[in-house]
Every structure is written in structure tokens, then in C-alpha cells.
Amino acid sequence: MSYMAQRVADFGTTIFYEMTTLANEHQAINLGQGFPDFAAPDFMKEAAVAAIQSDINQYAPANGRPALREAVAQKVADLYGLQVDPNTEVTILHGATEGIFATVMGVVNPGDEVIVFEPFYDSYVPAIKMAGGIPRFYTLRPPDWQIDEAELAALFNNKTKLIIVNTPHNPTGKVFNETELKLIANLCQTHDVIAMTDEVYEHIVFDGHQHLTLYNLPGMAQRTVMVSSLGKTFSVTGWKVGWAVAQPELSRAVFRAHQFMTFCGAAPLQEAAVTAVSQPKAFYTELTEFYTHKRNFLVDALKSAGLSPINTSGTYFVMVDIAKLGFADDVAFCRYLTTEVGVAAIPPSAFYSTPADGAGLARFAFCKEEKTLAEAAKRLQRLQKL
Numbered sequence: 001m002s003y004m005a006q007r008v009a010d011f012g013t014t015i016f017y018e019m020t021t022l023a024n025e026h027q028a029i030n031l032g033q034g035f036p037d038f039a040a041p042d043f044m045k046e047a048a049v050a051a052i053q054s055d056i057n058q059y060a061p062a063n064g065r066p067a068l069r070e071a072v073a074q075k076v077a078d079l080y081g082l083q084v085d086p087n088t089e090v091t092i093l094h095g096a097t098e099g100i101f102a103t104v105m106g107v108v109n110p111g112d113e114v115i116v117f118e119p120f121y122d123s124y125v126p127a128i129k130m131a132g133g134i135p136r137f138y139t140l141r142p143p144d145w146q147i148d149e150a151e152l153a154a155l156f157n158n159k160t161k162l163i164i165v166n167t168p169h170n171p172t173g174k175v176f177n178e179t180e181l182k183l184i185a186n187l188c189q190t191h192d193v194i195a196m197t198d199e200v201y202e203h204i205v206f207d208g209h210q211h212l213t214l215y216n217l218p219g220m221a222q223r224t225v226m227v228s229s230l231g232k233t234f235s236v237t238g239w240k241v242g243w244a245v246a247q248p249e250l251s252r253a254v255f256r257a258h259q260f261m262t263f264c265g266a267a268p269l270q271e272a273a274v275t276a277v278s279q280p281k282a283f284y285t286e287l288t289e290f291y292t293h294k295r296n297f298l299v300d301a302l303k304s305a306g307l308s309p310i311n312t313s314g315t316y317f318v319m320v321d322i323a324k325l326g327f328a329d330d331v332a333f334c335r336y337l338t339t340e341v342g343v344a345a346i347p348p349s350a351f352y353s354t355p356a357d358g359a360g361l362a363r364f365a366f367c368k369e370e371k372t373l374a375e376a377a378k379r380l381q382r383l384q385k386l
């Protein structure tokens, strides 16, 4: 008898764990996993310490500390012009990951279909499968990752319950434009489908692109769960403070699943998050400049090593076209790069339902200190000798 339940048996180990282990074994510069290697902002650390010192150390209310729910409601009002009730339309969760899982668990019935854009963030498909749902994939293709209306429309049918829209999109760096979001909004309304947006990179957009939220499109507020979190914006991926914004009926669905997953996240970090979420707009402008500089540096380094980075409009990732380099696939390339060149990247085939679709790509993260990126640039020059 297997001790492991069938529902998790074929999930395997995440590619991040595998590549980080290999990177550590070979002292490679880790441009694989998407977390900053620099210090979190002082004001965040001070707010967390102050919250613990003032003894905010017991359970938070299951839907989150009121001050944070209010701050999230204020943030979406200031930035997106949304009017949401902090008591009935905002739920604080243990990172966006719990937001994704609680939303899927809260709205998907066994046999329901869920549309996912691939390459996908790796928790979507396991969440859908654990809910008994069936993932249906729309493949975004490089270099533009554009959406074809007819191809997307063909995925919608009377079994479709949910579509997951991650913009800015990990791992492609695509920022969904208004036309694409309108297309998705129309399809959702025609087929009575709910949308879950994953907006964890909402403040990392480049070159004048604007992050737009599906929630804001006509007819979408009542059928959208907007998920985001602190991790990427405030360089605290380990804090795991996230939220879901949705009208009361959908919020209740998310909450019912959430209350029996974690009940609540870390109370002092929720309190500290109020300071973060209440930052003025200037904070986000500076963040854009900060990451634009890092993106440009890495893109130049990749080009000067003879690689072909694909244009990235948002997130802190850049995809590289490796199809013509003569490797068997992306895994072989990333292993070679880690063990022989000393730089780790992620093979994106793990983010496709048909892994071969990602075999010609590699994903690099640039949420790293200048000296880390400079050392990676130096090592990447070894590729010139290929």
C-alpha cells in the first residue's frame, strides 16, 4: 500500500528545489528562483519588530487584521479606483499562494474546467487538480506571447468555471494589454465564468507599460477574485502576506476554504504589512526604476554572452531563446549553465502541460544585488567559448 495519496502522487518535486540544490552543489550564482538576495527595506523590518514588541502575537481574525483589510481597500482605491468594503470584500491570506489555492478550492467543483495560460506559475495546476477540476491550457508563444481570440474562445464551454489570469506574467514578462483583458472579460461574461487574477507583480512593469486589472473592466467586478501579496513588491517573499479582493459572495467562497487551510496568517506581519500597503505612489515609481536598471543590466549581460533574451515588459524575469544553441532541451541547457558556467537558471518546460513546448527557453531572475548580477555577467562570458 502506498502511504501517499493519489491526489499528490504525481506532483513530483518542484523544479525550483532541484535547481537550487544543483546551484548550491556547484556554487553557482542562482538566477533561478525568484527571490531577492538583498535586504528587505528597513521600514518593513522595523514595523515587524514593533508589532511583535507591542505584543500582536496571538491569532489574527480569520479574514485578516482590520487595519490591513482597510489598507488594502485604500490601496486598490488609490491605484485602481476601486471601491471595496474592507469587511466583506477583502480577505487576508498566507501569501498569494494561499489566495490561489483558497480561490480554486472555494469555486471549483469536481469536473469543472479551469483555463490557464501556459507557461504557468507552478501552483495553479496542482490546486486545480486537488479541487478535482480539469485544467485547459492556452499556450502563449514567444516572442510576443500574444493571445489569439479564436484560439482562446475555443477553450470556453459550458463546463468552464474559472480562468486564471496572471499579469504581469511569470515567467514570460508579458503584461496583458487592454484589448486582451477585454477579450477575456467578454468571454467570461458570455460563458458565465469567474476570473482569478494573480497580480503579485502589479508594481513591476517597464517601458511605460501599465498594469491593468481585470476587476476594473465593465461587468467583471462581480465575477473576479483579485489576488496579490507583499512578497515581490516589498522584497519580503518569506513573509507570506497576501490578500484576495472580491465581492461578498466570491469573498465568502474564498474565506470558507481559507478558514480551514490556515485560519489566519502571522498576526505581527499582517500589522507590519499595513505600513507597506500604505506606502505613497512614489514607492512604486522607485521600484520600477530599481528593477528597470536591473533588467537592463541582465539583458545586456545575456546579449553580450551571445544569448537571445526575449523582451520582458514586467515581473523580474527574462526568458531567453536557447533553441539554436544545440542543447537537447532546456533542462540540459540549465544543467550545463549551472555546473559548467556557474550560473543557475530555470528550465521553463516545467511550466507547460507539454514540456517540449518550453524546451527552447530558459528563465533568468534579476531580483538580485548588483554584485550578484555583475558576477553572473562575468561568468556568462564563458558561454562565448561554446
Ligand SMILES: Cc1ncc(COP(=O)(O)O)c(C=O)c1O
Pocket: 034, 094, 095, 096, 097, 098, 121, 166, 170, 198, 200, 228, 229, 230, 231, 237, 240, 241, 242
Ligand atoms: C505568479 C506568481 N503568483 C504567486 C506567487 C506566490 O506569491 P506568494 O509568495 O505571495 O505566495 C508567485 C511567487 O513566485 C508568483 O510568481
